[in-house]
Amino acid sequence: MRFTFTPAQDAFRAEVRGFLRSEMEAGTFSPRCGDLFQTGSREFSRKMAERGWIGMTWPREHGGQGRPYVDKAILMEELFRVQAPIGYHFLADRQVGPALIHFGSKQQKEFFLPRIVRADEGVSFCLLFSEPNAGSDLAGVATTALRDGDEYIVNGQKVWTSRAHVADFGWLLARTDPDPSANRYRSVSEFIVDMKSPGITVRPIVNMAGESNFNEVFFEDVRVPAASLVGEENAGFKQIMAQMDYERAGLERLMQNYPLFEQLKQHVRDMDPSETPETLRAWARDQVAQLEIEYSVGRLLCYYTAWTIDQGKTPTAQAAMCKAFCTRYEQKVNDVASQILGPVCQIRRGDPWSPLRGDLAESLLWGPSYTLQGGSVEVLKNIVALRGLGLPRK
Amino acid sequence: MRFTFTPAQDAFRAEVRGFLRSEMEAGTFSPRCGDLFQTGSREFSRKMAERGWIGMTWPREHGGQGRPYVDKAILMEELFRVQAPIGYHFLADRQVGPALIHFGSKQQKEFFLPRIVRADEGVSFCLLFSEPNAGSDLAGVATTALRDGDEYIVNGQKVWTSRAHVADFGWLLARTDPDPSANRYRSVSEFIVDMKSPGITVRPIVNMAGESNFNEVFFEDVRVPAASLVGEENAGFKQIMAQMDYERAGLERLMQNYPLFEQLKQHVRDMDPSETPETLRAWARDQVAQLEIEYSVGRLLCYYTAWTIDQGKTPTAQAAMCKAFCTRYEQKVNDVASQILGPVCQIRRGDPWSPLRGDLAESLLWGPSYTLQGGSVEVLKNIVALRGLGLPRK
């Protein structure tokens, strides 16, 4: 038992922090709440790649560093703390790589893994999962990929696809057994699709924050080589569920509005007793302490999940618990911060009167999405009950 | 629109309050939290009957006063405020009478209603609904009542029956169509059973408060005259659901620990600033204000439901909402009060150091039952969704 980091881990954290500090001083980015996964540049990713910070947990034979998930968690915590612009490689690093390592063909591994790890040009990914009628219910996708000789022909529509307009490849989930009587959990497959393929149309969706951070993607007779199938045909649902465990456990579910929380604490520290009603100060003190408690709990839960993976276990229920817990905390931060700041919480970034560097208003805009991404809280709790506690389904 | 009481209603409240004050001064009872429905004496009920306060809302032809439910709510609010000992007639007044008026035979009405209204001897009731394997699921009762000539023969077991050991009659729900393939919602019936019938055994259950306020009741070939059937054979489920609406709407679901709340407010008012940490005072102030807000909301909801009944409507969803809301409030009172009082909250009534006249410890003991009686919160919310909002069942 050791509830703290090793000196090597402390040194690693310091190294990451130093790198980020110098990037911020050079004006590469500044810590601001908003869309954590959208912002990014290949340039920034390349610098991280140089330091071995992409594919860190992957085995060495796949170009990774073979380092534990706890080390990766330290890296991610530091990145999220300042909301570093990691969008170019984030999804490939978190999801695509591990999935390929588990399920990919030799050629897929050899082509993609080294390129992702180096943050080469042309290997940015988007995830083509959700559909208008299949959000959390991935077994219900209607987009079809039908075998035609050496190719699959894809038709259908995806939605809520972050970065589809800039990504080079899409990680596609599609129905390969279109028979309506087929077992829905054994009739979908995963593919890697070149986003420049003829027949793909990307249309941005403007979100409530007024940004087009995600897209609709239309497929019209898009031809995909059979070699782009990942893993087994019709085994896509099983494969993707395994991937989700890793998606859900990350600190990104705790720290989407981390800079806001830091500023809120500072704001409460700085509140002038002569200008602040005593009632507000007492309330703010109690509430911010509760947030700090929940943050500490969530952080420990994230590291615990990383450690569990390092023990060679699949953290299904734990990861679901982690995400359900952490995203609720994030929404509470928004609520408490707005009540402490009052009406000015509405003033958006850019205006001189926007409080907490504009992070409050932006976080309020993004708040509703926290508990939706990667499985709604409801679905996550079902997973905890069914997989973790063994409760009956029927 | 008139969000206040008429002068006549104010006068009525004053009359009730005056009566209760003089009873308390005479030492008949004192306001103390515990089992609200258990405590009672025929003597006290008789005094209420003399004043026309039993069967108040029943039509005059049945011996009632034909007064609105809002007036009844005023009466009940005053009774619960001081936890008056109304156990002798409470269930008969709230549930048995209205059910008989709706579904009873001429003979049943003529026998029971006037006696209940007068609080005569021998008409105290208990409700024989719950069974070891059917709590909230009343359509699932296993106790059978099988027709045999002019009688029904009852076999089975009931449980959680308040007052079974003192009641004269039991209001029984039993299966009259034992065919397992029968529609479960159309195979149970209601009966009035003489609790002195041969074959009935009552065994007290000791609850966590250390009291035996409810019982197990065993039926072994108990013969019940066919004339004791209430309403139609096999229509019991439908009948009982209608009765429940009235059961759920009452102020008894808001005021089970009302004396505790009153004392808590006084305690917070009296807290000595020199002896109380500022943090506790600020927190107590905020929390007690929130309780007051919820109490005000719940009270209005109760009166609104009473008024809705007076408009001739069936308040199914409203009553379910009311009970779900109010019982949660009651449990919060317990939680907040114990945190404000600290470790002494554990000291039970009777010890000189028991705080808030002993009502805190007793309320903590009874707390878990608040949200269970008369349908769990979960079942109540289902009713709001299905009946109130028309959400699909499947």
Add this chain to the structure above:
Amino acid sequence: MDFGLDEQTSIVKDTARRFFREQCPPSRVREILATEEGYSKDIWRKMAGLGWLGLLNNEAYGGAGGAFLEMFVLVEEMGRALLPSPFFTSAVLSSWLIEEAAGQPRKETLLPRMIRGETILTAALLDHQGRDDFEDPALDAHQADSSRYELTGTRLLVPFAHVAEGILLCAKLQGREGHGPTLFLLDPATEGLEMVPLNTLTKEKTFALRLDRVGIDADRIVGDIGKGGIYMDRIRPGATVFKCAEMLGGMERVVEMTVAYVKERHQFGRPLGALQAVHHACADMATCLETARLIATQAAWLLSQGLPADKETATAKAWCNEAYKNCTAIGHQLHGAIGFTEEHDMHLYSQHAKASEMAFGASWFHRSRVADQLGI
């Protein structure tokens, strides 16, 4: 106890529901928000024609003579429609402040024109930190010469200042005639007044005002010197309750929208609305709505009768704040990603919920007022 609406009030409510459904469907809300003015002059004119701009004003000026409950249901319907307009700041706050504070001549000049929809006023209630500071304004009024003052300070979140003929604000006056919080009616065209448009969550047109020794004539003082706080106190309970009404309307629409969506949307092979978790979430929303309606209407009725309602008003706002917030949170959760898109109405309501939660006091503030009433 009688929880039913009077006939007159019911008629206003029904009329308003129909009017806004026709005049201001959600598509129109977006169009109006995108215009320079930020409101529709056409709708404004029609509202004037219906007599809605003078509901709180004396009949002598063309008003309805304090039709408090009618105003309550009208504002509720506005909240439901999310009508972008200066109604709250002009026809509720400003015309009422004028009614309470101004002398006869100013009332005669202003109120009939306001009620006919010919002019708009706005009220600047918040200081540089966004606090309602009528008691002790962070805006200074120094005597410049015998008939002139100079205003210095900042006002935030002043709605529709760009289309207003006058801005009501309260300044701490230090002068020969007296001192204390004093109400002024500032001409937006006054030299030196800097008006900065603010970009906010709701996209409602709203402004920061920077005043650095901005000159104002003494005859622009409204009412008596030193009584600014008192005038505001007279209208604040009502304004708070009308804000609750606005929230009620929004909440009702959110519940409707969400319940309709879960009935129709299928997931995992059955309607979303058949899941027990969805049942419970919808039951919670319905409870929020029903209780918020009761508690807010109670406060409105008491105020309409001139009865004491401090505790009930605080209770209503504290409760509506949390109820509306819960409803939009559940609404978003049940709508999923679709509710997070610009083209969906859901987010218009969640921004409205946040903005109105903050107006006239967050929940901690009103809990503390309830505590005051309890003597704790």
Add this chain to the structure above:
Amino acid sequence: MDFGLDEQTSIVKDTARRFFREQCPPSRVREILATEEGYSKDIWRKMAGLGWLGLLNNEAYGGAGGAFLEMFVLVEEMGRALLPSPFFTSAVLSSWLIEEAAGQPRKETLLPRMIRGETILTAALLDHQGRDDFEDPALDAHQADSSRYELTGTRLLVPFAHVAEGILLCAKLQGREGHGPTLFLLDPATEGLEMVPLNTLTKEKTFALRLDRVGIDADRIVGDIGKGGIYMDRIRPGATVFKCAEMLGGMERVVEMTVAYVKERHQFGRPLGALQAVHHACADMATCLETARLIATQAAWLLSQGLPADKETATAKAWCNEAYKNCTAIGHQLHGAIGFTEEHDMHLYSQHAKASEMAFGASWFHRSRVADQLGI
């Protein structure tokens, strides 16, 4: 980071689990609670034999030399079993206070006997209002003559005072030798000491002490005059974390019991545990348990290493308070009426949850300590 238990600690945990399962099943808990002593001498002796009474004490006196984590898991298992015993007050609080405060001779007299299970001490931490008042005790110690003091005041909720050889209490001493909060070891047989048994939720044997000028010799002062608060400060973080351990054990059992019950119990024609509302409630319980375990173990580990842990200790207690409470509330809700009966174990745990929530600070108190740590 390494979240796994060390081998040594695992062994203690497994041994304890087995021991209590055999020695103290729920039926035995009820029997023991009903006895005059309120604990089982037989179990106590066996625990002594296992070396559990001296885990925190120096090896010189027969202790295990500060086996902090072993103590953590042992107390956890006690909480799971709800063992009625003076363990917490004697083997945790008292023997540790003696270890920290007493001089060599007293340690030599007391500790070996305590560790061998031959004698029991108890600690009286709470004043007449139930507050932990070591900093500024509401108990007065006035100098009676050169070698005697007189104690006046009230102590509440003193566990197992009827079987203790000595009662540790902190009094505000005013005397020739000095003044300030000072630790005394009072003989329960002292004349004038009134000991009143209290009837509490948990049925644990506990007492009120009334002291009205109760004489005590100066040689019964433990440690230095004026340092009572300091001694208590040394053990309070650890005691708080051990209380968390006790809560963890109880919580774990509640979750197990409830999950087993909803799997087996059928209602509306299917297992209760197939309802989505039950899924979610059970997931909430599991989350409470898992997070409470992590956060409490973190604090325990830090303390075991002698690292600063003020914030982590406060976090742990605040979190465990709410987590245990949530678990018992959900447990009751899912068990329905059966959980409300005397013969069911559920209520033993809900009383335990309330009693331990109150021990060493309710949540508001620990939140305020976290706020202190944040500098807010």
